[in-house]
Amino acid sequence: MIAAVIILASLALLASLGLALAARLFAVEVDPRVEAIEEALPGANCGACGLPGCSELAKRIAEGKADVDACPVGGADVARHIAEIMGSSFEGGASRMVALVLCGGDDTVAARRFYYNGVYDCNSAALLFGGDKTCSYGCLGLGTCAGVCPFGAIDMLPSGLAVVDPEKCTGCTKCVSACPKGIIKMVPYGKRVHILCSSHDKGGRVRKACKVGCIACQKCVKEAQEGAITIEGNLAVVDYRKDIPDEVAGVCPMNTIVVGVLSREKAAEEAPRAAAGGEGS
CATH class of the missing domain: 1.10.15.40 (Electron transport complex subunit B, putative Fe-S cluster)
Incomplete structure (x- = not known):
């Protein structure tokens, strides 16, 4: 009995010595x-x-x-x-970028072709004829982007529209990749004037699909400084490298342009569009 204990103890000692030696021989130096x-x-x-x-x-x-x-x-x-x-220096610091959902077409202003009643996920909904909205470019409002945001920066409005809180957004771009419509873009933090539309359809078709869609009327192009807003494929696009005065939002006959990075409703509260601009179509 004693001999067996001694043998086992010796084997354990040899094994531990072997492991210690192996640890030294195969050790990986960590920086x-x-x-x-x-x-x-x-x-x-x-x-x-x-x-x-x-x-x-x-x-x-x-x-x-x-x-x-x-x-x-x-x-x-x-x-x-x-x-x-790292023993170096960093003098850079590009402007902070935050996500923005380029769509203002919630359930109160955007028409639907049918009512989706499937898996509550934008990617799944998009597989069925591109989604239930008449506008094939619009936010589907099922919150896939909000679900992948690790920082809780995206809220889903009761009216069915995703809204990014720029104060919480860290610019990780996960929502950009998750959106099946590709309508979430990164924009410089602090920029105020935004065109919340991604439709490239012609004006007549846009009017039938959404009450706040861009119809490429070019009024904003003429109001802003040269090159600040351009028309690309029937859609007004902002050049964020240039300054655009808040007043430009007032000339849009469709109320597509908002001031601020929040929802269309919030932006309207903070900086109401000029009544003449909203009625002059």
Whole structure:
């Protein structure tokens, strides 16, 4: 009995020595900067950087395979902190980008071809004739974008429209990829004038489909500074590199242009459109 115990103890000792030796022989040296960088990152693991998660990004940055500002969620402050860890400096800082749903066609203004009664998901709804709205470009309002947002920055209005809160949006772009209609775009934070429409249909067809759709009348083009708003495929498009006065919203006969990055209703409360502009069509 004693001999058996001694043999087992000896085997255990040999095994532990073997493991200790193997750990030394096959040890992988870890760069201490990796841990420090990972702690500096937001920890959202949202994949906005194009990598599986924050730990992988931290490793790439430490190896010099990714820039210190590779995390779009962290922004300039995180980039500067990581630069300090890497022993470098970061003087950049592009303007913060936030998501915007380029559609104002909620249930109160957008016509429907039929009523969808399937899986509560935009991608599923889009598989059925492109969705139930008459406008084939419009927001389907089933909240797929809100579901993928890791920061709770997207709300679904009772009227069936997705709205992004620019204060909560970190620019991870997950909602952009999730939208089957491709109507969520990244725009500079702080810009006030937006055209909430993505339809490229001609004016007559737009009027039948949505009460706030762009009809490419070009009134906004003439009112804004040259090149600030252009018509591309029957749709007015904002050039966010240029300043546009709030008053431009007042000339739109369809109330497609809003001031602010919130919903059409909220924007109307904050900066009512000129009555003459809304009635002059």
